Amino acid sequence: MNFIAWMIVACEIAFWVVILGGLITRYVFKKEKAGLILLALTPVIDVILMFLASYDLYNGATATTAHGIAAVYIGISIAFGKNMIEWADHRFQYYIMRQGPKPMKKYGYAYAKHYAKGWIRHVVAYVIGAGILAISIYIINDYQRTESFIQLIKLWAVVVGIDALITISYFIWPKPVKQQN
Structure with missing residues (x-):
């Protein structure tokens, strides 16, 4: 595994x-401001990863899928980060502090709408990540060095398309409520 791949794992x-x-x-520890500061550091991790990948490419490295995944990671973090937190x-x-309501599972059209919002976030992540990759391709201006970026953009487009079909399927065949024993 190359340096950037290890940095993705580390990030x-x-x-x-x-x-x-x-x-x-x-x-x-009941330190709300300190906790909020730590949670706010998550985008800094993305910036560090993007800097490392950019620096590696700037120094003449051939773009690999790992370099491209850095852009994917940033797109996903921007689009899904708040929701993941x-x-x-x-x-x-709920599970650790034993406070608040139990996280509710969604079924039927509520689940379909929730999944559709996730798909929209996926499209936003794609636009951001593919945009970063396209800008990198333009700046590097060397097809042989950036071929993996082009392949990654195409693959990710297929994944977004499959995710769209899955989203539509939840509206056609809503997720049934599981029976409690």
């Missing part, structure tokens, strides 16, 4: 460590 771990640290600081926050409050 993903750092992302969840910062979130967990923020939640622990906020709820266990809220998701973790609700579950931490």
Whole structure:
């Protein structure tokens, strides 16, 4: 695995460590401002990852899928970051702190609408990530060095399309309510 791939792994771990640290600081130690500061650091991790990938490419590296994943990671973090933090926050409050309402599962059209909002976020993530990749392709201006970026944009477009079909399917065949025993 190359340096950028390891940095992606390190940044993903750092992302969840910062979130967990923020939640622990906020709820266990009752330091709400300090917890909020830690949670607000999550975009800094994205900036560090993008800087490392850009620096590597600037120094002449051939773009790899790992370099491209850095752009995907940023798009996903921007589009889904707040929701991931809220998701973790609700579950931490309920399962760890034993406070607040139990996170509710959605079924039927409520689930379909929730999934559709997630698909819209996925499209936003794609636009951001593919935009970063397209700008990188333009700046580098060397097809051989950026071919993996082009392939990644195409693959991600297919994934967004499949996600659209799954989204539509939940409106046609709503997720049934599971029977409690």
